């Protein structure tokens with residue numbers, strides 16, 4: 225479950241929240257406002273951008289699984 229970091233547009237409070245759905249109902253814990261901006265996901269890096277080291281299928285001309293030896 226990802227943690228998203230939000231910033232309240234009303235009181236400028238920064239807070240983090242665990243969300244489970246695509247459209248979570250998030251409000252500021254300080255002032256209760258729903259006028260917030262999602263900044264980024266702390267765990268968003270994992271799964272979005274993967275390194276190009278997919279095992280075995282990256283390169284057909286080498287027998288290594290990582291392709292580090294032929295590039």
Ligand SMILES: [Zn+2]
Pocket residue numbers: 232233234235236237252253254255256257
């Ligand atoms: Zn607020």
